[in-house]
Amino acid sequence: MPRTVIEPFRVKSVEPIRLTTPEERARRLEEAKLNPFRLRAEDVLLDFLTDSGTGAMSARQWGGIMAGDESYAGAASFFRFEAAVRDLTGYPFVIPTHQGRAAERILFSVATKRGDVVPSNTHFDTTRANLEYGGVEPLDLVIPEGLEPRARHPFKGNIDLARVERLLAEQGGRVPFGMITVTNNSGGGQPVSLENLRAYRDLLRRHGKPLVVDACRFAENAMFVKLREPGQAARTPKAIAREMFSLADGCTMSAKKDGLANIGGFIALRDERWVEAARNLLVLTEGFPTYGGLAGRDLEAIAIGLEEVLEEDYLRYRLRTAEYLGEKLLAGGVAIVEPTGGHAVYLDARAFLPHLRREEYPGWALCDALYLAGGIRGVEIGSVMFGKRLDDGTETYHHHDLVRLAFPRRVYTQSHFDYAAEAILELAARAREVRGVRLVRQSRYLRHFTAELAWA
Known part of the structure; x- marks a missing residue:
């Protein structure tokens, strides 16, 4: 069988590229x-x-766009979107936003206060800026190999557990929750292992802290786990992704990445701790809870994209x-x-x-x-x-x-x-x-x- 990995799609519509001198x-x-x-x-x-938001949508997604329900409240498209997010993450509370940075701003506004510290492997630019805007310190604690461009490590996105433990022991009162980015964008798009994610969850739990995943590229991370982590080769990317989400208490998501959509995002949470305040802020700044700054057609495209991305x-x-x-x-x-x-x-x-x-x-x-x-x-x-x-x-x-x-x-x-x-x-x-x-x-x-x- 040929070894070349081909594009698993065929081109149905084209857009010209203008050559410049x-x-x-x-x-x-x-x-x-x-x-x-x-x-x-x-x-x-x-x-x-x-x-982010620059990908090509599939024929299924374009078909879904035509079926988008643009009702202001209670649109059928929202419930299809909500079902897709729940099926993937297992989290019952789903809050749509127009993109990932809106999810970050809303969650940080209700879950942090000035003077807090939020650890992660590496915060990306909008995450860092939204925390700093609220007077919160974003702390990067990636493993040492993650700071060495030529270091060959299968999971250079892993968080340094010893440094997290030290932070919690010395300044635990300032830490509202822990974060982790999958994959670790600022560090080279490097993945996080299930082992590291599980240990991080356990460490935070011992200190009574929830874990929030920045899930922009969760599917790519799941595939890396399948290819690189011992004992994971026989599992599907979807099964691995579900386990990743099961280890956390919630997530922020830009659906413009592994949602395969041109716009959109969401907050998904396991319990009601921040839900009411987040929805109140959503209504104030984004839109009604069943559209959150998105058209019904966008909700349809994301629902389908969250399935296709795990192929x-x-x-x-x-x-x-x-x-x-x-x-x-x-x-x-x-x-x-x-x-x-x-x-x-x-x-x-x-x-x-x-x-x-x-x-x-x-x-x-x-x-x-x-x-x-x-x-x-x-x-x-x-x-x-x-x-x-x-x-x-x-x-x-x-x-x-x-x-x-x-x-x-x-x-x-x-x-x-x-x-x-x-x-x-x-x-x-x-x-x-x-x-x-x-x-x-x-x-x-x-x-x-x-x-x-x-x-x-």
């Missing part, structure tokens, strides 16, 4: 103030900025895509986060551009260089995204400067990834020509979305 890209990047977020999508050849052939192809690009880059001597994660390949910008100082933001500079070289849009996971300019004018820096190339689901084919590899390897051959950048304007929170930069 290097000269045009240089103009467009200057107009965007050197910020890839500010580029027009029509000026991007391969858009690896994010896998094993799809997940095998999804993980192999990142592995395929990663192998090509490693063979060409490009440093990446190893092993490859589920939804993206992460370039190590400091290794790629060793001539740039951290003050020149090598991750951001590499993003700009990739766009100029090949029309590829990625995102910096480093000192612009996670660093800060303090009140005294000094700057803090992140321990990594990475470039994430996140792959929209069911959108690009193998030739697109071959092109990306060629463009990156060609850029690596002339890496010393890449210039650093400096921040010109920035906002207080999530500055990377809107910042203006200039060449250093």
Whole structure:
């Protein structure tokens, strides 16, 4: 039997990609103030900025959209959505939101107070910002291997249990709950093992603390468990995912990732502890409890997506895509986060551009260089995204400067990834020509979305 892992779908509708010249890209990047977020999508050849809401929906999902019930209250589409979330998570209380960051904001508003500390393996940007906005400290406690790009560990997303135990012993009164992100986005899309998740749950339970999962990429994590964790190979991804949720007390979810939808999210909870307050805030800021900022058609698409995302052939192809690009880059001597994660390949910008100082933001500079070289849009996971300019004018820096190339689901084919590899390897051959950048304007929170930069 052939060994090539093919796309487990066929193309039914196409969207043109506009080819641009290097000269045009240089103009467009200057107009965007050197910020890839500010580029027009029509000026991007391969858009690896994010896998959030950028995927292609299936024929079943489009059919579900036509059946969407747009009633304001009690729509049939909500009950189909609720049933799908309950079937997956086992949690009885389901609160729809327009996307993941709304779920985070609502849950943190009702479950935390100023001065609290919330541990996780690694908080991603919106999670961190929503906690900090409420005066809560987001604490990253990933295992040491998770901080080493070249460390080969099957579950680099695991949380450091010894450090969590120390935190609970010394500051337990400040910890309202523990979090964990599956897969660990900021650390390279790395998975969390069932063993680690179970031990984390047990540790929190001994201290009377609930566990909340950031479940954006739960299906990819489940597939990694199947492939890498002893004793799990014979299980289905759905069975593994259900066990993951059974070990926690609730979750926040961006359905724009492993919900295979273009918009949407939810909070799902095991008990009523935060439900009434969360629903009250939902009504105030998002919408009625049976739509929560979403159209009925979106609820239908998510309900179907939560089923399709757990198909094993799809997940095998999804993980192999990142592995395929990663192998090509490693063979060409490009440093990446190893092993490859589920939804993206992460370039190590400091290794790629060793001539740039951290003050020149090598991750951001590499993003700009990739766009100029090949029309590829990625995102910096480093000192612009996670660093800060303090009140005294000094700057803090992140321990990594990475470039994430996140792959929209069911959108690009193998030739697109071959092109990306060629463009990156060609850029690596002339890496010393890449210039650093400096921040010109920035906002207080999530500055990377809107910042203006200039060449250093």
